[in-house]
Amino acid sequence: MAAKHPNGPGSFGLLFDIDGVLVRGRTPIPGAKQCFRNLVDRKGRYKVPVVFVTNAGNCMRQTKAEQLSHLLEVEVSAEQVMLSHSPLRMFTQFHNMCVLVSGQGPIKEVAENLGFQNIITIDMLRDACPLLDVVDHNRRPKGYVPEDKSLPQIDAVILFGEPIRWETNIQLIIDVLLTNGKPGSALGPLQYPHIPVLACNMDLLWMAEAKNPRFGHGMFLVCLESAYKKITGYDLQYEALIGKPSVVTYNYAELLVRKQAESLGWTGPVETLYAIGDNPMADIYGANLYNRYLQACQRARTRLQAKGSGKEAATSEEPPAMTSKELGGVSGMYGIEERLPESCRSVLVCTGVYSRDQQELPPGPGLHGHGAARVPRPQGLPLGPQPHTAVFSGAGREGGGGAGVSAGGLPSRVISGRRISLCLGASQAGQPSLLLPT
The missing domain is CATH 3.40.50.1000 (HAD superfamily/HAD-like)
Structure with missing residues (x-):
């Protein structure tokens, strides 16, 4: 050719x-x-x-x-x-904010490579506030529980892809949204619109080796949206949907x-x-x-x-x-x-x-x-x-x-x-x- x-x-x-x-x-x-x-x-x-x-x-x-x-x-x-997540390089207005990132793999390294400077992972948040993640009884704190570690206020949430433990991620992300970025604090009046949420990869399904499609990050987003709506009565809003x-x-x-x-x-x-x-x-x-x-x-x-x-430019049949x-x-x-x-x-x-x-x-x-x-x-x-x-x-x-x-x-x-x-x-x-x- x-x-x-x-x-x-x-x-x-x-x-x-x-x-x-x-x-x-x-x-x-x-x-x-x-x-x-x-x-x-x-x-x-x-x-x-x-x-x-x-x-x-x-x-x-x-x-x-x-x-x-x-x-x-x-x-x-x-x-x-x-x-x-590649287009996040262009979202420079978020790069200096404190962001909570969700996903799997080297997501902290990925976020840093994209330009984000102040990153908190789900595991870091769970370690700082051990009483927040209690769905899995085997992961609940046993015995003496130290006070929550100090974390900076979270300014935005970045959802990179499907996480490993959906229940942990959904719980902690909603905690962050309901407390306006202070997940260890008590609930006050609902802040709505909530802090910015940016989501990458909207695929509900994707094709791997199995004969039928598998759940993708879009399915996780559906679960997160449903939980937020059920708790607050409001729709989860996205600052940007990427991918x-x-x-x-x-x-x-x-x-x-x-x-x-x-x-x-x-x-x-x-x-x-x-x-x-x-x-x-x-x-x-x-x-x-x-x-x-x-x-x-x-x-x-x-x-x-x-x-x-x-x-004058003549136009016809112009779509909305x-x-x-x-x-x-x-x-x-x-x-x-x-x-x-x-x-x-x-x-x-x-x-x-x-x-x-x-x-x-x-x-x-x-x-x-x-x-x-x-x-x-x-x-x-x-x-x-x-x-x-x-x-x-x-x-x-x-x-x-x-x-x-x-x-x-x-x-x-x-x-x-x-x-x-x-x-x-x-x-x-x-x-x-x-x-x-x-």
Whole structure:
């Protein structure tokens, strides 16, 4: 495959989900290695920008890059990996606050790497206030209990990913919210809105080695929200929801694609992003939401240019403005001065959460399939969990023009032009193969 000339209209970048698309647990999906052999030249250099966008977040980027390099047998750098918490680097207003962090793995190290300076983990809070965590009788203090250790007042809560002991985390997080950041103190009048809560990874389910999807961090968020609402009568509020399907995640991924394009010597913009995933409610909905965002940026840029030239910009069929929940932490419009891609195309594969035997997603007033992002389903826009392209085995055979057979009512579309087959298990029944322009 020869990449398009960087100034050509077909220049593109790839955003790959990982779990359920390239691997299941620690096992590569059949065809994934061949897919990446097609994406690198003989020297192992990528022909187009590739970014791995995952909602995983309980590790460092370098660790995930090393895992992918081993599993896919191509070189993957940390700069190509975007974890659910990666955009927190941009939330500098919280970096000097005292934050409580929840999750598993090296979360204190992760938080420090993202720029946070004053960190309290759930274990640190439990150690300082041993009487707060009493659900597990075996972990209750026995005998003499010393006074609570002094901790600074907590200013915000950062939820990195699913924790190990849900009951401990839910109890202590709600203690922090109910006491306005002073969990060892007695309850006073309820402070609402509560202190800021930032959540990474809204996946309700994800695909590992088991035959059926497993609970993700989104399920933990559902439990936390339910407990807070039951106790207070109020909805838990989020300062930001980070990770797919939030716009801020795709904004950050686009920045990584742009940097890669520059390192490849591209002088022109990346015109199109292809977001490849297995989860309609995270990967597909998120890519479609970002596509709408890109369109809004283009209209804003056109209006500014028209103002500068003294001409009115004619617009028609303009969709409604995006809500703050849809933007997921993005404030204002990006891309008016920066050159963003023209579109982000969603590509659904059936190797993970989505099954080709699954029926069409049920109708409903809102999307709550993944975590706490209760984003209204927009009317009159191709913005929900329906992909631009659904791809399954049999697509892209020599001489064939089809880009896959749709399942469960999900649309399938042929991507025209010269193509590269990414060969994601094309030879195996039920595994997708993917065609993209070159």
